[in-house]
Amino acid sequence: MNSLKRVAFYTLGCKLNFSETSTIARSFKDEGFQRVDFSEEADIYVINTCSVTENADKRFKTIVKQAQKVNEDAFVIAVGCYAQLKPEELADVEGVDLVLGATEKFKITQYLNDLVKNEQAQIHSCEIEEADFYVGSYSFGDRTRAFLKVQDGCDYKCTYCTIPLARGISRSDKLENVLENASKISAKGIKEIVLTGVNIGDYGKGEFGNKKHEHTFLDLVKALDEVEGIERLRISSIEPNLLKNETIDFVAQSNSFVPHFHIPLQSGSNDVLKAMRRRYMRELYVDRVEQIKEVMPNACIGVDVIVGFPGETEEHFLETYNFLNELDISYLHVFTYSERDNTPAASMTGVVPLKVRKKRSKMLRGLSAKKRRSFYESQLGKVHTVLFEGENKEGFIHGFTGNYVKVKTPWNPGLVNSLHEIELTSIDEDGIVRFKYCEPAAVV
Incomplete structure (x- = not known):
C-alpha cells in the first residue's frame, strides 16, 4: 500500500459508530493512505453499518451504489453491527468485496492485499463470544465535537435489541486510557467531548467478561472533570436505572459537564416495559427527571421511545403519550418498532400493524416538536x-x-x-x- 491510495468512509447509526470510524480512519492514515470525502473518487470505500432499525439495513445498499457511481472499480468494505449480524447478506450485495465482523474491523488494514475485486466478497467474522476485549476509540477532525468511546457491548437482554448479538458483552476502557484520550482530544483544540458507548452507565466492567467494576461511572465523570483544557463534557445516552442521584448532583456543580441528559424510556406503560425486559418501571423514570430538574432547572432531557412493540394496545400507547406529555422533558427520539431476527420480540404475539405503528410514530414526533418548542421558549431571556x-x-x-x-x-x-x-x-x-x-x- 502506498500514499497514492485514497480511502473514504461512510458511517451509519450512532455516535459510537462515528468514534470507531474515526479510529479506523486513523489506522489507514498510519499505513500511508489519503482520506477523501465519500463523494470523491477513492480506491477503497469503508461503510460502517448499523442494524438498530430496518431502515439502516436498506440504506447500506444505496450507499454501496453511491460509491460505485463514483468509482465502479473501487474496493468496498463493510464493517460494523450489520456486518457482524448478517455477514453473508452484506457479502451478497453487488459491489461489496470484504465484510469484517466486530473484532476484525479494528485490524482492517491487515485484510488488504492487492485490492482486486473478486466475484464473491470475503468474510472475516468472529463468533460474538470472542468479542471480549476492548478497543478504545475517539473521533476528531470530523466535527467541532469529539465522540469519546468509554464502553462497549451490553449485558442487558431487552427483547427487541440486537446490540448484544452485534457487539458482545459489556466491557470498558481503563480509566487512565480514557483520561489520556480526553487529553489528546483537548490538545487538538476541540472544545466539547461527548461520552459514548452502548451502555455507558455500566462503565467499569473489565475485559474478558470480568463483572467486577474497577471504577464506577461516577468515578469516570469525576476524573474527566479534572482533565485540563476540556471546556465541555456531555453524557450521550444513559439508562435510567444506572443514572444515580450522585452523578446528577455532581454534574450540577461540575466544571465541565453540561446540563443535558439523554435517557432511554422506550415506553410509558409498565406492561410494555415488562414485555421489553427493561430494568425499571415508569415510576423510576419520573424520579430521574424530577431529580435532574430539582438541581438543574434549565437542564435539557431527551428521551428514546419505541412505538408499535408487539402487544402495545391503543391503551398502552395513550398511556405512553400522556406520560410523556406530562413529563418535564425537552425532546423525543421516536423509533418505530421493526422486527429483528434472533430477538424474542420477533416471535411475540400481538403484532401491531405497520399502518398503526406509523400513525403512533407521527403522533409522538408531533409531541416532540411541541416539547422542544416549549423548552426553547422557557430559555428565552436566559x-x-x-x-x-x-x-x-x-x-x-x-x-x-x-x-x-x-x-x-x-x-x-x-x-x-x-x-x-x-x-x-x-x-x-x-x-x-x-x-x-x-x-x-x-x-x-
Missing part, C-alpha cells in the same frame, strides 16, 4: 454559552448551548469552534433560536 459548529447552512452558522438549545446567526467563519456568552432572544420560523451577544463578546 444567558448561555454557545459552541459554534463548522458548517455554512444556507448562509447561517449554527451552534448549541450547553443545555442543547440550537441557535443560529449569519455565517462567520471566525466563529467556528468558538465559545461565546449569549442571551437567547427569539425563536425563528424554522424553530431555531436567535440571540444577542453578551458584552464583552469575547471568544472563550
Whole structure:
C-alpha cells in the first residue's frame, strides 16, 4: 500500500459508530493512505453499518451504489453491527468485496492485499463470544465535537435489541486510557467531548467478561472533570436505572459537564416495559427527571421511545403519550418498532400493524416538536454559552448551548469552534433560536 491510495468512509447509526470510524480512519492514515470525502473518487470505500432499525439495513445498499457511481472499480468494505449480524447478506450485495465482523474491523488494514475485486466478497467474522476485549476509540477532525468511546457491548437482554448479538458483552476502557484520550482530544483544540458507548452507565466492567467494576461511572465523570483544557463534557445516552442521584448532583456543580441528559424510556406503560425486559418501571423514570430538574432547572432531557412493540394496545400507547406529555422533558427520539431476527420480540404475539405503528410514530414526533418548542421558549431571556459548529447552512452558522438549545446567526467563519456568552432572544420560523451577544463578546 502506498500514499497514492485514497480511502473514504461512510458511517451509519450512532455516535459510537462515528468514534470507531474515526479510529479506523486513523489506522489507514498510519499505513500511508489519503482520506477523501465519500463523494470523491477513492480506491477503497469503508461503510460502517448499523442494524438498530430496518431502515439502516436498506440504506447500506444505496450507499454501496453511491460509491460505485463514483468509482465502479473501487474496493468496498463493510464493517460494523450489520456486518457482524448478517455477514453473508452484506457479502451478497453487488459491489461489496470484504465484510469484517466486530473484532476484525479494528485490524482492517491487515485484510488488504492487492485490492482486486473478486466475484464473491470475503468474510472475516468472529463468533460474538470472542468479542471480549476492548478497543478504545475517539473521533476528531470530523466535527467541532469529539465522540469519546468509554464502553462497549451490553449485558442487558431487552427483547427487541440486537446490540448484544452485534457487539458482545459489556466491557470498558481503563480509566487512565480514557483520561489520556480526553487529553489528546483537548490538545487538538476541540472544545466539547461527548461520552459514548452502548451502555455507558455500566462503565467499569473489565475485559474478558470480568463483572467486577474497577471504577464506577461516577468515578469516570469525576476524573474527566479534572482533565485540563476540556471546556465541555456531555453524557450521550444513559439508562435510567444506572443514572444515580450522585452523578446528577455532581454534574450540577461540575466544571465541565453540561446540563443535558439523554435517557432511554422506550415506553410509558409498565406492561410494555415488562414485555421489553427493561430494568425499571415508569415510576423510576419520573424520579430521574424530577431529580435532574430539582438541581438543574434549565437542564435539557431527551428521551428514546419505541412505538408499535408487539402487544402495545391503543391503551398502552395513550398511556405512553400522556406520560410523556406530562413529563418535564425537552425532546423525543421516536423509533418505530421493526422486527429483528434472533430477538424474542420477533416471535411475540400481538403484532401491531405497520399502518398503526406509523400513525403512533407521527403522533409522538408531533409531541416532540411541541416539547422542544416549549423548552426553547422557557430559555428565552436566559444567558448561555454557545459552541459554534463548522458548517455554512444556507448562509447561517449554527451552534448549541450547553443545555442543547440550537441557535443560529449569519455565517462567520471566525466563529467556528468558538465559545461565546449569549442571551437567547427569539425563536425563528424554522424553530431555531436567535440571540444577542453578551458584552464583552469575547471568544472563550
